[in-house]
Amino acid sequence: MLHLHIHPENPQARLITQAVERIRTGDVVVYPTDAAYAIGCQIGNKNAMERIAQIRGLGPKHQYAIMCCDLSDISTYAKVDNAMYRLLKNNTPAVTTFILPATSEVPKRLMHPKKKTIGLRIPSNPIAQALLKELGEPLLTSTLILPDQADPLDDPFDIENQLGKRIDVFVDGGFGTLSTTSIVDLSGENPVVVRRGVGDVSAFE
Numbered sequence: 556m557l558h559l560h561i562h563p564e565n566p567q568a569r570l571i572t573q574a575v576e577r578i579r580t581g582d583v584v585v586y587p588t589d590a591a592y593a594i595g596c597q598i599g600n601k602n603a604m605e606r607i608a609q610i611r612g613l614g615p616k617h618q619y620a621i622m623c624c625d626l627s628d629i630s631t632y633a634k635v636d637n638a639m640y641r642l643l644k645n646n647t648p649a650v651t652t653f654i655l656p657a658t659s660e661v662p663k664r665l666m667h668p669k670k671k672t673i674g675l676r677i678p679s680n681p682i683a684q685a686l687l688k689e690l691g692e693p694l695l696t697s698t699l700i701l702p703d704q705a706d707p708l709d710d711p712f713d714i715e716n717q718l719g720k721r722i723d724v725f726v727d728g729g730f731g732t733l734s735t736t737s738i739v740d741l742s743g744e745n746p747v748v749v750r751r752g753v754g755d756v757s758a759f760e
Contacts, residue, residue: 557574557723558727559726561682563681563729566681566682568689570726571689572689574724575689578595578597578686578690582596582724583595583610584596584686584694585714585724585725585726586682586728587682587726587728587729588622588678589679589683590732590752591709591733592699592707592708592714593622593698593699594698595696597695598621598665598695603695604619606721607697610701610721612701615668618672620652620673620676620696621675621693621694621695621696622677622678622693622696623687623693624684624688626643626644626647628693629675631658631660632657633658633675634656634658639655642758646758648677649679649755650754651739651752652674653676653739654673654675654738654739654741654742655674655675655742656671656673656742657672657673661673665695672742674738676696676736701717707731709730709733735752735753736750736753736754737750737751737753737754737755738750738752739756746759748760
């Protein structure tokens with residue numbers, strides 16, 4: 556496993572490039588976000604996604620999310636009208652995952668099997684932002700919660716200890732938080748707050 560110690564406020568460009576080169580080759584990465592640590596890979600890499608599902612113990616009905624740098628990619632992956640776009644623009648970046656109707660660009664394995672939706676998140680964390688900018692495309696992402704645990708992993712020592720042999724790259728930004736994102740479902744007629752995490756969801760109630 557490649558363990559990169561990256562500054563949480565001023566990520567070193569050289570190390571970010573190193574991490575992104577590995578992601579492009581199909582590696583599974585653990586990286587910090589503005590909530591808990593997340594585990595991710597390239598959207599198009601089925602193998603890496605299956606490894607994430609194994610590590611996290613996820614079933615076939617799991618709703619995956621994609622982590623985006625900003626809203627410029629949104630129309631590629633989600634169907635949003637002008638009103639929805641404005642709502643998202645006013646409420647991102649956020650510690651919130653938005654469930655949206657997926658476009659045909661999204662691989663079927665990432666969509667909710669029945670609802671055909673995709674989760675979308677735009678983080679403010681400097682390391683996550685630097686990774687996404689360098690990658691030039693969104694990351695398939697999932698909160699780093701292991702099957703037998705209630706809380707996400709937040710201690711770099713624990714992450715290395717428990718996952719060192721199962722992941723390829725660990726982007727270490729120091730201690731994370733135990734907080735999870737809020738989840739807001741925007742795929743129906745009215746917004747539905749699915750999970751209350753640290754993200755402010757008052758605009759959707």
